[in-house]
Amino acid sequence: MQNIWRYGLVFVIYQQVAVGQVLNDPTRPASSVASTKDTQGEQSLKLNAIFITDERRLAIINGKSYSAGEQVQGKKVVTILANQVELAGPEGKQVLYVNNNNTKKDVNHGF
Numbered sequence: 001m002q003n004i005w006r007y008g009l010v011f012v013i014y015q016q017v018a019v020g021q022v023l024n025d026p027t028r029p030a031s032s033v034a035s036t037k038d039t040q041g042e043q044s045l046k047l048n049a050i051f052i053t054d055e056r057r058l059a060i061i062n063g064k065s066y067s068a069g070e071q072v073q074g075k076k077v078v079t080i081l082a083n084q085v086e087l088a089g090p091e092g093k094q095v096l097y098v099n100n101n102n103t104k105k106d107v108n109h110g111f
Contacts, residue, residue: 045073047085047096059085061096 048060057080058065066077075089087094 043073045075045087045094045096047098050080050082050085050098052080052082059096061085 043062045061048063050060051058056067058067059077059080060066061072064072066072068077068080070077072087075087075094077085078088078093079086083098085096087096
């Protein structure tokens with residue numbers, strides 16, 4: 001009987017330890033490169049990727065997928081091209097580029 005109480009106590013202790021643990025997503029970017037904010041407190045827009053198929057076009061902006069006509073932070077996705085996305089908002093037209101730092105990479109000579 002004493003063994004049952006001992007095992008029960010160990011189980012309760014382990015259960016409390018497991019509840020207190022925070023699981024981190026290994027695919028999430030480091031907090032040092034967390035989202036930047038613009039002057040209005042909104043997250044600045046970063047075009048992460050573009051996917052184009054025969055059926056549809058998707059733009060990944062700040063980690064979320066959008067298609068033409070959808071809204072992102074009050075701006076409408078107007079066009080999705082192979083390397084850029086055009087947005088229209090109250091401030092006017094904004095173009096996001098996939099390779100925003102304009103670094104050209106030659107696949108023949110490595111990245």
